[in-house]
Amino acid sequence: MQGQYPEYTLYLAIPLSAYDSFFQLPFVQTTIEQYQLKLVVYMPEQQEIIKWQN
Numbered sequence: 001m002q003g004q005y006p007e008y009t010l011y012l013a014i015p016l017s018a019y020d021s022f023f024q025l026p027f028v029q030t031t032i033e034q035y036q037l038k039l040v041v042y043m044p045e046q047q048e049i050i051k052w053q054n
Contacts, residue, residue: 011038
């Protein structure tokens with residue numbers, strides 16, 4: 001995607017329930033920091049974005 005759309009920023013969308021459990025584990029937090037992942041945390045039922053994490 002980087003080669004075709006270099007002006008776009010890619011975010012990983014995660015439901016709030018997964019963020020509150022799996023994505024809070026220390027090894028996951030380390031991986032997010034190491035690879036500089038960008039996250040969007042959302043509530044599927046309300047179709048609402050809760051958090052943008054750059």
